[in-house]
Structure formats: C-alpha cells, structure tokens
Amino acid sequence: MASSVNTRKQSRLAKAQKEYSERAARYKPKPPYLINIVKAFLVGGAICAFGQLVSNFYIRVFGFTKETAGDPTVATLIFIAVLLTGLGVYDKLGQFAGAGSAVPVTGFANSMSSAAIEHRAEGLVLGVGGNMFKLAGGVIVYGVVAALVVSLIKWLIIKV
Numbered sequence: 599m600a601s602s603v604n605t606r607k608q609s610r611l612a613k614a615q616k617e618y619s620e621r622a623a624r625y626k627p628k629p630p631y632l633i634n635i636v637k638a639f640l641v642g643g644a645i646c647a648f649g650q651l652v653s654n655f656y657i658r659v660f661g662f663t664k665e666t667a668g669d670p671t672v673a674t675l676i677f678i679a680v681l682l683t684g685l686g687v688y689d690k691l692g693q694f695a696g697a698g699s700a701v702p703v704t705g706f707a708n709s710m711s712s713a714a715i716e717h718r719a720e721g722l723v724l725g726v727g728g729n730m731f732k733l734a735g736g737v738i739v740y741g742v743v744a745a746l747v748v749s750l751i752k753w754l755i756i757k758v
Contacts, residue, residue: 637695637696637698638695638696638697640698641699642695642699642701643698645698645699645704646701648675649703652671652674656670675703675707676704676707679703679707679708679711680708680710680711682708683707683708683712683715684711684715688712709733709734710730713730714730
C-alpha cells in the first residue's frame with residue numbers, strides 16, 4: 599500500500615515538474631542567433647586577417663618565403679594569445695565573440711594557458727602540468743594519430 603502512495607506522489611511530482619518546465623520554456627528568451635553569428639564571423643575573421651598581416655610582415659621585413667613564414671607567424675599568434683589570456687583580455691573577447699575566438703591556433707593557446715593559470719596554485723607539476731593538458735590532450739593525441747595515418751597512406755602510395 600505504501601508503494602502505491604509513493605508511486606502516485608512521484609507521478610504527480612513528475613507531472614508538476616513537466617508543467618513547470620513547459621511554462622518556463624515559454625518565457626525563456628530566445629538567443630540572438632544572427633547577432634552571435636555575425637560577432638563570431640567578424641572576430642574570427644579579424645584574428646585570421648591579423649595572422650595574415652603578421653605573415654606578410656615576416657615575408658616583407660625578414661625575407662621569409664610563404665612556406666617558411668608559417669612557423670614564426672604561428673609562434674607570434676600563440677605568444678599574443680597567451681599574453682592576452684594572462685591579461686584577461688582574451689576571455690572578454692571570447693565572451694563577446696563566442697565561437698569566433700576559437701580560431702585553432704589562438705583558441706588552442708588560450709585553452710592551454712587559461713588551464714595553466716587557473717591551476718598554478720597547485721604547483722608546477724601537478725597543477726600546471728597536470729591540468730594544462732586535460733583539455734588539450736585529446737587534440738594533441740588525435741593530431742598525432744591523424745599525422746601518422748596520413749604519413750602511412752603517403753608512404754604506401756609512394757611505395758606502390
């Protein structure tokens with residue numbers, strides 16, 4: 599008998615929760631999708647355009663070729679992203695632009711450095727080193743595996 603009473607109470611509670619969820623959903627404001635898309639596009643495009651300017655700088659000032667200018671350009675973008683993360687600017691940019699700030703090089707540098715900054719009080723090895731790669735570890739593993747697969751395919755094609 600007690601179990602049937604509990605079942606009825608649970609059923610009424612579930613029904614009330616469902617009704618509440620439906621009412622709350624009606625009054626929940628809709629996110630401004632179009633504005634968010636435009637912000638992400640503009641900020642992501644600005645980051646990429648800045649990267650192209652840095653690459654052009656290395657080509658014109660230091661005489662790099664298009665192929666060799668990539669490494670110093672990436673290093674410069676990583677340095678700037680880590681610096682802006684440390685100053686708290688990149689987080690504000692991410693709040694404004696959303697996915698637009700997740701451009702691969704700068705977004706990856708931001709995720710690594712913000713995890714390191716957040717856990718620095720726990721020590722260099724267990725805090726910074728241990729937590730820095732929690733988010734980035736999967737990206738690194740899949741990148742290495744993808745590079746291995748592509749190189750094996752290339753090696754097999756050349757052998758045949």
